[in-house]
Amino acid sequence: MATVYACPICQKATCLATTNPFRPFCGQRCQNRDLGAWAAEQYNVPDTEITLPLDAGNDYTELDKE
Ligand SMILES: [Zn+2]
Numbered sequence: 824m825a826t827v828y829a830c831p832i833c834q835k836a837t838c839l840a841t842t843n844p845f846r847p848f849c850g851q852r853c854q855n856r857d858l859g860a861w862a863a864e865q866y867n868v869p870d871t872e873i874t875l876p877l878d879a880g881n882d883y884t885e886l887d888k889e
Contacts, residue, residue, distance in 0.1 A: 832856050 826839040832853035839846050848854040 827836055828839055828847075829835065830837040830847070830849035830853055832848055835849045837843070837846070837849035845851055845854045848857060
């Protein structure tokens, strides 16, 4: 007895069974799409955690002396 549900990517009716290697997706295409979106989110991390050292400005000032 298979459970039919909507693919989270394309909303197509999909069979949630162990015979479906791409579950919970309807196929490889949607599985790849999900993985791609996940990877994109990982690379698109907000740079709010990146802070410059307080003395970075001083270093640049010294380099400009030449
Ligand atoms: Zn799909």
